[in-house]
Amino acid sequence: MSPNTQPGSTGGEVSSATDGRGALDLSVRLGDLELQNPILTASGTFGYGLEFAPLTTLEQFGGLVTKGLSLAPRPGNPPPRICETRGGMLNSIGLQNIGIHAFLDDVLPGLADYPSQVIVNLFGTAQADYVALAELVDAQAGIAAVELNVSCPNVKKGGIEFGHDPKMLSGLVSAVRSATSKPVIVKLSPNVTSPAELAKSARDAGADMISAINTIIGMSIDTWSRRPRLHTVRGGLSGPAIKPIALRIVYDVVNAVDCPVIAIGGVEDVDDVLEFLIAGASAVQVGTALFRDPQRGPSLVDELESRLAEQGYSSVSDIIGSIVLPTPRDEEHP
Numbered sequence: 001m002s003p004n005t006q007p008g009s010t011g012g013e014v015s016s017a018t019d020g021r022g023a024l025d026l027s028v029r030l031g032d033l034e035l036q037n038p039i040l041t042a043s044g045t046f047g048y049g050l051e052f053a054p055l056t057t058l059e060q061f062g063g064l065v066t067k068g069l070s071l072a073p074r075p076g077n078p079p080p081r082i083c084e085t086r087g088g089m090l091n092s093i094g095l096q097n098i099g100i101h102a103f104l105d106d107v108l109p110g111l112a113d114y115p116s117q118v119i120v121n122l123f124g125t126a127q128a129d130y131v132a133l134a135e136l137v138d139a140q141a142g143i144a145a146v147e148l149n150v151s152c153p154n155v156k157k158g159g160i161e162f163g164h165d166p167k168m169l170s171g172l173v174s175a176v177r178s179a180t181s182k183p184v185i186v187k188l189s190p191n192v193t194s195p196a197e198l199a200k201s202a203r204d205a206g207a208d209m210i211s212a213i214n215t216i217i218g219m220s221i222d223t224w225s226r227r228p229r230l231h232t233v234r235g236g237l238s239g240p241a242i243k244p245i246a247l248r249i250v251y252d253v254v255n256a257v258d259c260p261v262i263a264i265g266g267v268e269d270v271d272d273v274l275e276f277l278i279a280g281a282s283a284v285q286v287g288t289a290l291f292r293d294p295q296r297g298p299s300l301v302d303e304l305e306s307r308l309a310e311q312g313y314s315s316v317s318d319i320i321g322s323i324v325l326p327t328p329r330d331e332e333h334p
């Protein structure tokens with residue numbers, strides 16, 4: 001451990017095994033989920049993984065999180081459904097996907113060639129959908145964990161209803177918990193007053209981990225045509241613009257639950273990764289940054305390793321939860 005850090009107080013423990021990348025141990029253990037490093041893809045920004053194999057070193061990612069999968073294929077929303085904004089992008093894809101059966105039959109076998117853990121992001125319009133999806137993936141050896149999307153802002157009827165209501169969320173998580181022995185990650189919406197309260201409900205109902213955040217609801221108008229830039233009018237904001245909000249939510253969630261937290265939101269560079277880890281996240285998902293450069297994930301792994309080595313760390317675990325908070329001043333406590 002570096003002399004100028006404190007031991008990690010929350011989040012995942014780290015395995016003592018090295019990942020063959022030198023003396024510095026980048027591996028993280030999030031409960032039963034072991035990752036060779038803490039950099040994962042964010043759902044919906046990297047397809048199903050395999051299609052990016054010619055564009056990036058897929059094997060360098062700690063984990064590959066799939067596009068949200070439903071029981072039946074979905075066409076998604078009509079275009080336009082993506083537009084750039086300052087410091088980010090808005091999307092209203094609407095959970096277009098090939099369906100769980102096509103994924104299991106046609107994609108999953110190809111992913112077995114890579115050491116990156118496969119996490120399936122699941123989505124339904126009713127509790128029974130999530131349960132059926134969890135049952136289907138339970139027997140699949142190539143799937144390391146499930147991430148429940150209860151937070152997509154781009155569909156009229158769907159998971160977001162679960163992500164906004166603690167009671168519904170609790171019922172959903174305990175039903176899914178009973179349907180699979182895989183680690184269950186619950187992905188939170190930032191579009192609520194207290195994501196930490198929802199994290200507690202999910203954890204109490206049996207979630208093994210929390211991931212946060214999904215996109216923030218936003219809007220953009222073309223001033224010449226006076227038309228909204230998205231067909232659905234509103235969409236989900238992602239990219240660097242949302243990072244400070246994501247960091248605040250991740251920090252609050254870390255302090256609210258006793259399980260590993262996976263950070264998502266606006267990661268662009270190694271300082272973004274470090275901020276989330278220092279705040280207590282055990283791993284980080286990269287989304288919008290991969291649109292510009294699919295190699296950004298692997299290059300972040302390299303940069304993380306160099307940066308931790310430069311600062312004298314021997315293991316990534318030593319920086320997790322190592323935030324140094326200001327000491328309260330006397331006048332704040334008269």
Ligand SMILES: Cc1cc2nc3c(=O)[nH]c(=O)nc-3n(C[C@H](O)[C@H](O)[C@H](O)COP(=O)(O)O)c2cc1C
Nearest residue numbers: 042043044068091149213214238239265266287288
């Ligand atoms: C085009 C696009 C599609 C997305 N699709 C999904 C999805 O299917 N399921 C999901 O849970 N999140 C989805 N997300 C949200 C991302 O996984 C992530 O939470 C969000 O983009 C914030 O991370 P970022 O700022 O690094 O992109 C999508 C995001 C984008 C930009």
